[in-house]
Amino acid sequence: xxxxxxxxxxxxxxxxxxxxxxxxxxxxxxxxxxxxxxxxxxxxxxxxxxxxxxxxxxxxxxxxxxxxxxxxxxxxxxxxxxxxxxxxxxxxxxxxxxxxxxxxxxxxxxxxxxxxxxxxxxxxxxxxxxxxxxxxxxxxxxxxxxxxxxxxxxxxxxxxxxxxxxxxxxxxxxxxxxxxxxxxxxxxxxxxxxxxxxxxxxxxxxxxxxxxxxxxxxxxxxxxxxxxxxxxxxxxxxxxx
Amino acid sequence: xxxxxxxxxxxxxxxxxxxxxxxxxxxxxxxxxxxxxxxxxxxxxxxxxxxxxxxxxxxxxxxxxxxxxxxxxxxxxxxxxxxxxxxxxxxxxxxxxxxxxxxxxxxxxxxxxxxxxxxxxxxxxxxxxxxxxxxxxxxxxxxxxxxxxxxxxxxxxxxxxxxxxxxxxxxxxxxxxxxxxxxxxxxxxxxxxxxxxxxxxxxxxxxxxxxxxxxxxxxxxxxxxxxxxxxxxxxxxxxxx
DNA sequence: GTCAACGAGAGGTCAGGCCAATTTAGTGGC
DNA sequence: GCCACTAAATTGGCCTGACCTCTCGTTGAC
Numbered sequence: 001x002x003x004x005x006x007x008x009x010x011x012x013x014x015x016x017x018x019x020x021x022x023x024x025x026x027x028x029x030x031x032x033x034x035x036x037x038x039x040x041x042x043x044x045x046x047x048x049x050x051x052x053x054x055x056x057x058x059x060x061x062x063x064x065x066x067x068x069x070x071x072x073x074x075x076x077x078x079x080x081x082x083x084x085x086x087x088x089x090x091x092x093x094x095x096x097x098x099x100x101x102x103x104x105x106x107x108x109x110x111x112x113x114x115x116x117x118x119x120x121x122x123x124x125x126x127x128x129x130x131x132x133x134x135x136x137x138x139x140x141x142x143x144x145x146x147x148x149x150x151x152x153x154x155x156x157x158x159x160x161x162x163x164x165x166x167x168x169x170x171x172x173x174x175x176x177x178x179x180x181x182x183x184x185x186x187x188x189x190x191x192x193x194x195x196x197x198x199x200x201x202x203x204x205x206x207x208x209x210x211x212x213x214x215x216x217x218x219x220x221x222x223x224x225x226x227x228x229x230x231x232x233x234x235x236x237x238x239x240x241x
Numbered sequence: 242x243x244x245x246x247x248x249x250x251x252x253x254x255x256x257x258x259x260x261x262x263x264x265x266x267x268x269x270x271x272x273x274x275x276x277x278x279x280x281x282x283x284x285x286x287x288x289x290x291x292x293x294x295x296x297x298x299x300x301x302x303x304x305x306x307x308x309x310x311x312x313x314x315x316x317x318x319x320x321x322x323x324x325x326x327x328x329x330x331x332x333x334x335x336x337x338x339x340x341x342x343x344x345x346x347x348x349x350x351x352x353x354x355x356x357x358x359x360x361x362x363x364x365x366x367x368x369x370x371x372x373x374x375x376x377x378x379x380x381x382x383x384x385x386x387x388x389x390x391x392x393x394x395x396x397x398x399x400x401x402x403x404x405x406x407x408x409x410x411x412x413x414x415x416x417x418x419x420x421x422x423x424x425x426x427x428x429x430x431x432x433x434x435x436x437x438x439x440x441x442x443x444x445x446x447x448x449x450x451x452x453x454x455x456x457x458x459x460x461x462x463x464x465x466x467x468x469x470x471x472x473x474x475x476x477x478x479x480x481x482x
Numbered sequence: 483g484t485c486a487a488c489g490a491g492a493g494g495t496c497a498g499g500c501c502a503a504t505t506t507a508g509t510g511g512c
Numbered sequence: 513g514c515c516a517c518t519a520a521a522t523t524g525g526c527c528t529g530a531c532c533t534c535t536c537g538t539t540g541a542c
Contacts, residue, residue, distance in 0.1 A: 061299040062306035074504030108409035168349040315535035
C-alpha cells in the first residue's frame with residue numbers, strides 16, 4: 001500500500017480563467033459583491049485581473065451557468081439573488097441522470113408530490129387556492145388539446161411546489177416531472193384521461209382549500225397512481241403495435 | 242392591475258453558447274456521453290455546432306465548473322464521473338444557510354430517507370442486514386474521529402439507499418446529504434453526538450432486520466430530527482462567537 | 483528491444499474587431 | 513419648463529486568427 005496522506009495536490013496548476021472564477025466566487029461569498037450588484041464591464045474586468053477578455057468571458061459564463069451571476073445583453077453583469085431555488089439547478093441535472101424505471105419514478109413522485117401537496121395545504125391562503133382554481137379552469141378549457149393541457153398541468157404542479165415553500169422538494173419534484181414527460185406520450189393523453197386528471201386535481205385543491213394536509217397528500221398520491229396506470233397502459237399498447 | 246396571464250416568456254432568446262451548454266448537458270443526460278468518454282476537440286466541436294471556438298470554450302468551461310466535464314491540457318476534454326459531490330460542490334459553496342432553509346432541507350431529507358429506510362425494510366435480506374450491522378460496528382470504532390465517522394456514515398446511508406431499490410429516491414437523498422454536509426461542521430460532531438447517531442442507526446437497522454417498514458421510517462425520521470437539532474445548535478454557537 | 487527525442491494535435495490564452503441590445507444624454511416639440 | 517423621442521456611447525455576444533504550452537504517439541538511435 002502506498003504511504004498515506006501524501007497530498008500531491010499542487011500539481012494542478014490553476015489556469016488563468018480558473019483563478020478568475022475563484023476570485024469572483026470568493027468576492028461573492030465574502031460579501032464584497034452582494035446580490036443585485038453590478039460588476040464592472042468585461043473589458044474593465046479584463047484589465048483589473050490582467051487577463052484577456054475571452055478569459056473573463058469564460059469565467060463569467062461559468063458563473064452564469066452556476067446561477068451565481070446573471071447578464072443582460074447591453075446592460076451589464078449582475079450578481080444573482082443567490083436564493084436556494086436559483087442555485088439548485090445542478091440537483092435537477094443530477095437527478096436526471098438515471099435509466100428510468102417507471103415504477104420507481106412514480107413511487108418517488110407520489111412520495112414527494114404528496115408531501116408538497118400536504119405542505120401547500122398547511123400554508124396556502126385564499127389567494128393561493130384561487131390561483132389553483134383558476135389553473136383548473138384553464139385545464140378544463142383544453143381537455144381536447146393534449147399539448148396545451150400538458151403546459152397547464154406542468155404549471156399546476158409548479159405552483160403547488162412553490163406554495164409548499166420547500167425549494168429542495170420542489171427541485172426534486174420538478175426533475176421527476178420532466179423525466180416522467182418522456183414516458184407520458186402526448187398521444188396517450190386522450191380527453192377522458194385528461195378529464196380524469198382534472199378531476200384528481202380538483203380533489204387536491206379542495207383538500208388544500210380546506211387546509212387538510214393528510215387529505216391533500218392522499219389525493220395527490222392517488223393522482224400519481226392514476227398517471228402511472230395510464231402511462232403503463234400506453235406503454236403496453238405501444239409495445240403491442 | 243395588468244391583464245392576467247400574458248406570459249411573454251419567449252423573449253428570452255437563447256444565446257449560442259447557452260445552446261451548446263444545453264445540447265452537451267442533454268447528451269450527457271441522455272447517455273450519449275458517458276463518464277470517461279472523450280469529446281471531440283474544441284475546433285471540431287466548433288464545426289459540429291456551427292459556432293466559433295471561443296463559444297465552445299465558454300460552454301465547455303461552464304460545464305467544467307459545474308463538474309460535468311473535465312479537461313486535461315494537451316489531452317482532451319472528458320466527461321467527469323458525475324458524482325454528487327462533484328456536481329453539487331460548487332453549489333453548497335453559495336447556499337446561504339438561513340435557518341428556514343436548513344429546516345426545509347431536513348424536512349426533505351426526513352421524508353426521503355425515511356421512505357428509503359421503509360423500502361429497505363421490505364426488501365433487505367439477512368446478508369444485507371449483516372452488512373448494515375458491520376457498518377455500525379465500524380462506526381463505533383471511530384467515535385472519536387469525526388472525519389472517519391463521516392465517511393462511514395455516508396457509506397451507511399448510501400448502502401441503505403441501494404437496498405431501497407429506488408434509484409430516484411437514492412439520488413435525491415444523496416444530493417441532499419451532500420448539500421447538508423456544508424452545514425454539519427465537523428467541529429460540532431463531538432463523540433457524544435456521534436454516539437447518539439450510532440444509537441439511531443442501530444434502531445434503524447433493528448427495524449429493517451425485523452422487516453418493519455413503519456418502524457424503520459419512524460426511526461430514520463427521528464434520526465434526521467436529531468441531526469437537525471445538533472446542526473442548528475452548532476450554528477447558533479458559531480453565531481454567538 | 484528499449485528508450486529518448488521529435489512533432490502533430492490538443493487545450494490555454496491573447497489581440498482586435500464587428501454586431502446587437504441597452505442605456506443615457508441630448509434635442510426637439512409641447 | 514416638462515416630456516417624449518431620437519441618436520450616440522456603452523456593454524455583452526460572437527467571430528477570426530494567431531501563438532504558446534503541454535500531452536502523447538511515433539519514430540529513430542542506441
